[in-house]
Amino acid sequence: MEELKEAEEERRGLQKIVDDQGISMQDIDRMTSEQDRLQKGIELASQRLEDVKKKLADREMEASHKLDDLERMVDNYNTVAYQIGLIPATAVNAKGRDFELQV
Numbered sequence: 444m445e446e447l448k449e450a451e452e453e454r455r456g457l458q459k460i461v462d463d464q465g466i467s468m469q470d471i472d473r474m475t476s477e478q479d480r481l482q483k484g485i486e487l488a489s490q491r492l493e494d495v496k497k498k499l500a501d502r503e504m505e506a507s508h509k510l511d512d513l514e515r516m517v518d519n520y521n522t523v524a525y526q527i528g529l530i531p532a533t534a535v536n537a538k539g540r541d542f543e544l545q546v
Contacts, residue, residue, distance in 0.1 A: 510546070513546060517544045517546050521543055524542050529542040530543045
């Protein structure tokens with residue numbers, strides 16, 4: 444019973460502090476609602492950020508694969524060009540022109 448009395452006194456003390464600050468229950472409800480709304484906004488923004496990060500990582504991976512493909516094609520071209528005498532520029536079929544590709 445003593446604990447109940449102490450809890451009630453503490454509640455009254457806290458209510459007096461709130462009342463002295465001039466904050467009504469409506470103000471508290473409004474602030475709580477605003478806090479909930481802002482928290483949901485933060486969660487949505489965080490989710491959008493994660494989505495963008497994933498898309499960026501996917502695009503970077505795709506670009507890396509395409510760069511690898513391009514480097515492979517350039518190597519193949521340079522190999523064939525060397526075999527048919529277009530590389531280096533001093534090769535017989537190059538006639539002084541530089542046909543070598545670089546990435």
